[in-house]
Amino acid sequence: MVGxxxxxxxxxxxxxxxxxxxxxxxxxxxxxxxxVATATGLSRPxxxxxxxxxxxxxxxxxxxxxxTLTPRVLTIGQHYAATHSFVETAQPHLLxxxxxxxxxxxxxxxxxxxxxxxxxxxxxxxxxxxxDVGSRVxxxxxxxxxxxxAWADASVVDAVLAAGLPRLAQRTITDPxxxxxxxxxxxxxxxxxxxxxxxxxLLSAAVPVRTPDGGVLAALAYSTTVGRRTEEQIVEKVxxxxxxxxxxxxxxxxxxxxxxxxxxxxxxxxx
Numbered sequence: 001m002v003g004x005x006x007x008x009x010x011x012x013x014x015x016x017x018x019x020x021x022x023x024x025x026x027x028x029x030x031x032x033x034x035x036v037a038t039a040t041g042l043s044r045p046x047x048x049x050x051x052x053x054x055x056x057x058x059x060x061x062x063x064x065x066x067x068t069l070t071p072r073v074l075t076i077g078q079h080y081a082a083t084h085s086f087v088e089t090a091q092p093h094l095l096x097x098x099x100x101x102x103x104x105x106x107x108x109x110x111x112x113x114x115x116x117x118x119x120x121x122x123x124x125x126x127x128x129x130x131x132d133v134g135s136r137v138x139x140x141x142x143x144x145x146x147x148x149x150a151w152a153d154a155s156v157v158d159a160v161l162a163a164g165l166p167r168l169a170q171r172t173i174t175d176p177x178x179x180x181x182x183x184x185x186x187x188x189x190x191x192x193x194x195x196x197x198x199x200x201x202l203l204s205a206a207v208p209v210r211t212p213d214g215g216v217l218a219a220l221a222y223s224t225t226v227g228r229r230t231e232e233q234i235v236e237k238v239x240x241x242x243x244x245x246x247x248x249x250x251x252x253x254x255x256x257x258x259x260x261x262x263x264x265x266x267x268x269x270x271x
């Protein structure tokens with residue numbers, strides 16, 4: 001079956017190559033070879049060979065004794081969007097939601113025990129860390145993750161709990177029983193609102209985006225701060241807009257059927 005394989009099919013060199021690429025982050029934007037080796041746990045000779053290979057392929061560049069990523073790495077993410085037409089389909093709907101609410105709108109999917117932003121329209125920066133397409137946040141402490149895990153298989157919930165629920169902010173849910181109860185409420189309500197669980201003062205909401213057959217494809221999220229909105233205001237005024245937007249995305253997906261891309265005209269705006 002496609003997607004299944006034994007240990008014999010596992011290519012360790014590819015794993016190490018990705019480990020080296022992922023060693024470049026906000027804390028290490030231009031690391032030395034030794035710093036990459038420390039971050040990955042690989043030997044310096046192995047890291048050197050991998051970096052030289054990535055350099056030849058055009059994904060990294062040497063600057064003196066340090067290394068940097070090149071713009072070519074961005075094409076990896078572009079391939080995801082190109083092969084997942086729903087990202088492009090959702091973009092004009094995210095723009096419209098951001099314009100109507102004057103707050104950031106995002107689309108995210110579950111990846112292991114994290115959620116990954118696959119599309120985003122950012123109106124203002126409200127989080128301490130920069131959030132862009134490709135950013136990862138823990139599923140258990142976010143409205144997006146709450147929605148995605150609420151309708152996921154029991155094994156996914158078990159994996160999230162097994163990874164731990166460390167406290168990230170003043171209201172982070174750290175008790176497994178309370179977390180399961182929260183997921184039950186999300187399934188009952190059809191949406192999630194999370195306040196000060198990922199960061200103090202961060203207030204977010206999410207609703208499911210469903211496939212034509214009713215499965216949950218992604219989470220549509222809205223984020224603001226407690227100084228700008230209350231949970232009650234979000235439930236009363238924002239959630240209905242989000243549910244309409246999610247339904248519109250789902251309807252577009254149904255109408256597009258097997259179409260891979262949506263060739264929509266460019267949309268003017270200040271975002």
